[in-house]
Amino acid sequence: MTTTAGPAAALDPRTRAEVERWLTRRGLPHLIAGYSAREDVLTRVVPFLALVFTFEVLLALNLDWPLWANVAAVVGGGVLLLGAYGLLNRLQGRATLALPRRVGNGEIATFLMLPALLPVVFGGDLASAAVAILGNAVTLAVVYFVASYGILHMLRWALAQTGRHLAAVGRLAARALPMLLLFSTFLFVNAELWQVAGDFTTATFTATIVLFVGAGLIFFLLRLPRQTADIATFDTWAQVEGLIARSPAVALGDAPSRPLADVPPLSRPDRLNVGLLLVVAQGVQILLVSALIGAFFVAFGLIAIREGTILTWTTAEEVTALARLTLWDTPVVLTTELVRVASFIAAFTGLQFTVSASTDETWRAEFIDDVVADVREALAVRARCLAAAPPDAG
Structure with missing residues (x-):
């Protein structure tokens, strides 16, 4: 066994990373020192949440509309969501389309609320907006639990x-x-x-x-x-x-x-x-x-x-x-x-x-x-x- 070389050796990034992987693979990420849900969990599931965003944009399609209207709705919904996300990034001092290093209240509110704007903007459907908010809240809770506890x-x-x-x-x-x-x-x-x-x-x-x-x-x-x-x-x-x-x-x-x-x-x-x-x-x-x-x-x-x-x-x-x-x-x-x-x-x-x-x-x-x-x-x-x-x- 090696000899302890003081705090510098104790906090060696390589050793810390290996320990974190070792604990995570055993389904015990919360035993990692300094484990943070906003930095270590939600940031990892941003790509999945982006897929949910994309799916909800596609829900703006309406079979009763002509093709050009559906294309306009999807493009408009995508522009609306990306524009709002880019604005949030700029307000947070990040690049327009950068992935967050820490998921704060603003990012959570964006995921919950922005998709709900689509049924309101394109159909004035408040009931669908409420369902979208509830669905996003449930999705976020499930994804957080699964990712946070390494299920x-x-x-x-x-x-x-x-x-x-x-x-x-x-x-x-x-x-x-x-x-x-x-x-x-x-x-x-x-x-x-x-x-x-x-x-x-x-x-x-x-x-x-x-x-x-x-x-x-x-x-x-x-x-x-x-x-x-x-x-x-x-x-x-x-x-x-x-x-x-x-x-x-x-x-x-x-x-x-x-x-x-x-x-x-x-x-x-x-x-x-x-x-x-x-x-x-x-x-x-x-x-x-x-x-x-x-x-x-x-x-x-x-x-x-x-x-x-x-x-x-x-x-x-x-x-x-x-x-x-x-x-x-x-x-x-x-x-x-x-x-x-x-x-x-x-x-x-x-x-x-x-x-x-x-x-x-x-x-x-x-x-x-x-x-x-x-x-x-x-x-x-x-x-x-x-x-x-x-x-x-x-």
């Missing part, structure tokens, strides 16, 4: 983690399946469940699955604050140094002289970012295990449950067939009822997994600890980077 990076990291630990997840599913078979198989061959599945509409079936998912999510979220606090706590700098050994932060050198207690605690956005990552990572794992259970019961139903049996259990006049196959010279049918029953059991299994993986230490060791270790490594990188900065910058 896409988070999903990619969670999928990669699951892929690396696929064998462990498979072992866990194989271990869990025998425990579930006694209850789930009895439930699966129970006529009452098939009757319930047969009575489901698409809306009620979806609501039932959402209810199971929501119950598991609420249970997990209730335990999340304590879990986050535990993994963000370090006893000594030696512990931190051991955790960052495989990260770019190792280039910062030996442990700093500043007390560990001086490192700022996690802010609310930091905690939300960590919590989201834990939810997404464990959600991907639970979804995979639930999908395996659901696929097992679909296969079991295809082999063991005949079409006549389904008709008897559901009291329906005919099944809703999705596909008809032949297995070992025996006709089998994949029905909507079978898929719904298997999905119901899979969702219930997911809820059980969520509870068991959070409370049972044996399950936790196989199911959660790897994810927690990676998040703890990122939190150690954050602590080391904040300690490397001058005291007034921490």
Whole structure:
């Protein structure tokens, strides 16, 4: 390990950039020191927002107008929007069509309000203008949330983690399946469940699955604050140094002289970012295990449950067939009822997994600890980077 060379080495731009990329790829951008939504998030999504602008200009088209009027409306709308944006840039001291380095209230107001002028100017339609403002506000909020918390990076990291630990997840599913078979198989061959599945509409079936998912999510979220606090706590700098050994932060050198207690605690956005990552990572794992259970019961139903049996259990006049196959010279049918029953059991299994993986230490060791270790490594990188900065910058 290299020797710390003071603040200059600690704030080396190359090391800082590598650490920022390392944290961003793990879906934890809020752990970056000095992270700013207006400078680091909204500026990156300006090109996407420009596409939304362009789409809204095209909405000025009216099929009832002649071609020349539509062309004039599109050109006029584009000139209006570009002119207003250029004027804002000039007022901010930037080049006319320059991309902003910091998105302020003026840029946000421009995105929200300017497209709403088009239906007013070209048709006097105030209702459409209000809808445009509301739509832009929702779009901006969604884009900000996804970009600010690195949701896409988070999903990619969670999928990669699951892929690396696929064998462990498979072992866990194989271990869990025998425990579930006694209850789930009895439930699966129970006529009452098939009757319930047969009575489901698409809306009620979806609501039932959402209810199971929501119950598991609420249970997990209730335990999340304590879990986050535990993994963000370090006893000594030696512990931190051991955790960052495989990260770019190792280039910062030996442990700093500043007390560990001086490192700022996690802010609310930091905690939300960590919590989201834990939810997404464990959600991907639970979804995979639930999908395996659901696929097992679909296969079991295809082999063991005949079409006549389904008709008897559901009291329906005919099944809703999705596909008809032949297995070992025996006709089998994949029905909507079978898929719904298997999905119901899979969702219930997911809820059980969520509870068991959070409370049972044996399950936790196989199911959660790897994810927690990676998040703890990122939190150690954050602590080391904040300690490397001058005291007034921490």
